[in-house]
């Protein structure tokens with residue numbers, strides 16, 4: 001096992017976004033990233049794009065990596081844990097356990113502990129796909145076997161691809177409903193706003209540019225002024241003007257309530273996935 005090597009089991013949407021981000025951020029060189037996916041084309045694609053190493057089996061990842069990221073769907077987690085348990089015991093006999101990191105929605109530290117050998121250091125993370133462009137948001141929770149230097153290393157990995165912080169595990173389902181699933185809500189909004197621009201007569205490329213600059217500019221405005229969202233919204237909203245007419249339609253359609261319901265439904269689903 002090599003301490004600086006990060007292994008990935010699963011190289012789908014989220015695994016590949018993390019790998020791409022970690023390589024771009026130079027948190028680990030491609031020679032220190034090893035990947036295994038049951039779909040070999042996915043590993044090959046990552047090797048072509050980033051020059052990372054491909055493993056031939058799950059066990060090879062566990063044997064070679066000091067940090068192993070489990071990036072398979074929650075439904076596949078049980079079979080993966082069964083398959084790597086024996087290898088983990090063997091690795092431990094010749095030194096120490098690797099640091100295991102799961103990014104699976106809903107899968108609790110308790111679930112992982114039950115299926116892995118006693119004493120394995122485990123971190124549960126909820127990242128999101130903007131990690132690919134180093135703008136991710138991740139929350140991390142650890143079990144009792146994780147030492148401070150291991151937590152710092154895990155935070156360093158996820159901070160290299162955006163914002164990352166440690167939280168209590170009980171917050172993980174809420175984090176999943178908000179920032180884990182969040183990029184999809186934002187993309188739906190961006191798509192709808194662009195379509196609305198097209199509906200009112202704008203050429204699609206122009207509508208898209210206006211949407212992207214409006215959203216990026218508004219985020220920058222909030223970050224730079226640090227003002228409350230409502231104060232900045234009021235600055236846009238002239239009495240009897242255009243904005244208040246638009247806002248009224250959104251309020252009448254239950255815009256805020258729908259956002260609450262969406263985050264709650266996703267958080268509830270995260271809880272269900274872990275049972």
Ligand SMILES: NC(=O)C1=CN([C@@H]2O[C@H](COP(=O)(O)OP(=O)(O)OC[C@H]3O[C@@H](n4cnc5c(N)ncnc54)[C@H](OP(=O)(O)O)[C@@H]3O)[C@@H](O)[C@H]2O)C=CC1
Pocket residue numbers: 009010011012013014015016036037038039042058071072073074076079080103104105126127128129180181
């Ligand atoms: N997508 C996202 O935005 C986010 C996802 N997550 C979490 O990340 C995890 C992965 O999600 P996502 O990347 O979207 O899923 P994907 O299905 O895109 O990727 C998972 C990959 O793992 C492969 N796989 C399945 N079983 C094994 C196995 N035994 N060994 C190696 N590889 C295997 C899958 O193959 P196959 O398709 O054949 O099953 C697939 O290629 C999930 O647990 C999800 O909850 C967390 C935050 C955000």
Ligand SMILES: O=C(O)[C@@H]1CCC=N1
Pocket residue numbers: 105176180181
């Ligand atoms: O939809 C999902 O289940 C995963 C977890 C968070 C984002 N995508």
